[in-house]
Amino acid sequence: MAMSRNATLAGAIPATQILKRSIRQVDLCLQTERERLALAKDRATTKRNWLIYRAGIVWDVDQRARVETLATNLKKNPGQVVARLKTTYQGCLFLMERWAYLISKVSSDKFDGKLSSTNRVKALCLLGIPPDEWDDEESVISTNKISPDDKDWHQQAQKHLKCVFTREINRLIGLSKVLEVQDKEIQAKAMLGEFFINDATLNKAEREVARTERMIKALEKERLTAIHDMSEDALDPPEASAASEPTAAETTVQPDPLL
Secondary structure (H helix, E strand, O other), rough: OOOOOOHHHHOOOOOOOOOOOHHHHHHHHHHHHHHHHHHHHHHHHHHHHHHHHHHOOHHHHHHHHHHHHHHHHOOOOOOHHHHOOOOOHHHHHHHHHHHHHHHHHHHOOOOOOOOOHHHHHHHHHHHOOOHHHHOOOOOOOOOOOOOOOOOOOOHHHHHHHHHHHHHHHHHHHHHHHHHHHHHHHHHHHHHOOOOOOOHHHHHHHHHHHHHHHHHHHHHHHHHHHHHHHHHHHHOOOOOOHHOOOOOOOOOOOOOOOOO
């Protein structure tokens, strides 16, 4: 397996010979990172304050926008989308509105006993039925079991469909009451700046703050190491050999000529 250039160098050069940055170089890096940290904190604070403001002013509008975005995939993947819509108060309202629309079509004087192809697909999507099962003639919204020969088959078909659609609305009403309380609690937390786990922009800004703070800690540790190394280099090591120390000249005894 090929090694990276840094790994190769690290293995080839002894650790004692790897050049270390000076204190001034580390200080310049620290200054740059601290400036970057200040900007990152400013961006994160600005974004959080903006979200807090919107939580108090246009909370329902923002939540509805998220629901509408999610619903664009309703026809493609009805099962998952409907399940997710049923996890939020605004999602339940969206589904109830669509069922109410279908009830109005069934209740219309122009209703001829069968849903139009467009409204049939809408109903199947709202029921969470996948596209590969839309041709099933035994589905819950099928009126084929009602004989066209019956005198009141039109009224029977109308009653059947209204019953199915109304049942779905009643289920959503019960669910929405629970989710409405939860939604109010989440909104209250958002107004205090405590609930923005799904905001990508804020998460990115806060990750940048955390990354920069880690970099600063690493640089501060490197600076302390550089100061320690410089202090050790400033101390002269004691002389190990006594031969290098200056010694007094040895005196020699001269013989006395009178002796």
